[in-house]
Amino acid sequence: MLNAMLRKEFILILRDKHALAALFIMPSIFILIMSMALKDTFDTDRPFIRYAIIDQDQTEISFKIVSALSNNKTLEQHNKKITEQDQLLKALNSGLHFALTIPKGFAEQFDNEKASRLLHLNVASDVKQDMLALFKGELTRVITILRIEEMLQELEAVLPGITEKTDPFMHSTNNRIEVHFNGLKPDQHPSSTQQSVPSWIVFGMFFIIIPMSTIFINERKQNTLMRMQAMNISIPILFAGKIIPYMLINQIQVWLMIGVGVFIVPLLGADALTLGNSLPGLFMVSTGLSLAAIGTSIVIAVSVNTVEQATTIGGIINILFGAIGGVMVPKFFMPQSMQTLSNISPMSWGLEGFLDIFLRALSSRAVLTESLALAGFGIVLLFIAWAIFARRTRNGT
């Protein structure tokens, strides 16, 4: 009985080109686009602060500041020379973040402890606080090192060799810090692929709402479901005939999209997806997520009257769950209040589960809560769908 239902459901889906595109091609393309679009966001050596220096002092000290800033890989120096105020404003309105003016006479005041506001920093109006703090911090570090070097040279007369002795400490501070991203191996860093593959797997899995509810509503409208009931098919068997094929489809989606992340994304220049260490964990999250997506689909299918209503409501729910759940905009870009709000979306639970596996390389134990929450959510919705469907069948609506 179940065999016949599974076979029928698979044939119907395989013959529906639009459903295939929505279930397999669309999320794969999203993965490719988002992995490429966010590639630079996760590159720790990427220059992301653009600045210009207007050196009116033209002294050894000012040259050293220019040189020291240019050594920082996260800073990108503006390649056009700025000499006039108009040029400065124009540049700040078109992508330049900071314009540092080293005024004439700066070197003379450099060792004057009472002198203040020696440098002038123009900041673009859209610069965020964290970026300003980062640039000011780097500038302060450069100036402090230059001042210490000067002082060391003065001390050289009384403490010969002190400059040579302190030099490694002054210029190799970065080498003394090992950055280790939580859950990753020491030489690994988070990548756009690790972020985007889980996101679009989650989103793609929920896209079964549309083909599943479309088939179900057509069956109900044409009285095929009623005919099946007259053939002794109970509601649990009827639902199982939907749940099992779509769970298999969801698993195919997961592995297809993992394949895109592992094999195709690197061909386009982004990092390949690494799978983490827990296949059971991956299976647990994907099964929980599948139940949540199927539960949502069946509730929609039994509640609405037309295919148009199902596709509209299904589409809206999918996009809302995705937007709130951190699929479209990664959670870490969201303010704290939105990050808290995102917990109401089951897509967020699934996404966190996948990130635990792919990004943080955690074990199946770490994703148990998310997996159970997703499965529970799906099962509750399936019971609600059962009640609605039984009532509608009794009333003949």
Added chain:
Amino acid sequence: MIRIENLSKRYNTKLALDQLSMHIKKGVIFGLLGPNGAGKTTLIAILNGLSSFEKGSIEIFGLALNSHLKQIRKRCTFIPQSLALYENLSVVENLRFFAGIQLIAGSELKNNLDYAISVNHLENLLDQKAATLSGGQKRRLNIAIGLLNNPEILYFDEPTIGIDPESRNDILETIRSFKEDNKTVIYTSHYMDEIEKICDEAAIINHGKIVLQGNLQAMLKENRDPSMSLESLFIQLTSHHWDDGHA
């Protein structure tokens, strides 16, 4: 074969069936007539266990419907008015699916498939997608699906709606042929000429009550002058009750 006693069914405040009693013998083609909303579809739904009822009793094959629903269903079939099939499956895929969910397999499957296909002249259409069939061919497939369990009772709910006269005649001939196999047919239709053509017995239902029931020929003899058709009798009986109800 089918015994219905004092059957009542209510939808909220509306009484759909009111103390309805009926006895249908084995091997007859029984016409169920009535205007829209008379209660025909409700009665068919109840007989197939698709709708509940508040009062009365139903026995089919001598078994109480409520307590032996699964056994009864295995020996009956319901052919709905709508095309309850899958447009994206071929004819044979549709037949195999509906046979599969009824757990029909092996030689039984082969025999029943052959019977359903030959009775409905579907031999040359087996690999064709249902979506590409004509209206009449789809109706025949709809009937073929209903024959897969080799039923003893067939419930037809307006099976000839929206098809050309030739296909309609084909279907009526097919239904008439079930009598030769000693099958019982309960047939609802708006077309009086169809009922006159194929049915042995009939009941006219209005407002959930039986207005007239019995052997069709006897009914026509008793209630009309020689020039009166079943249609005139139906209009006379149902409009009379309508007037009564609104007096």
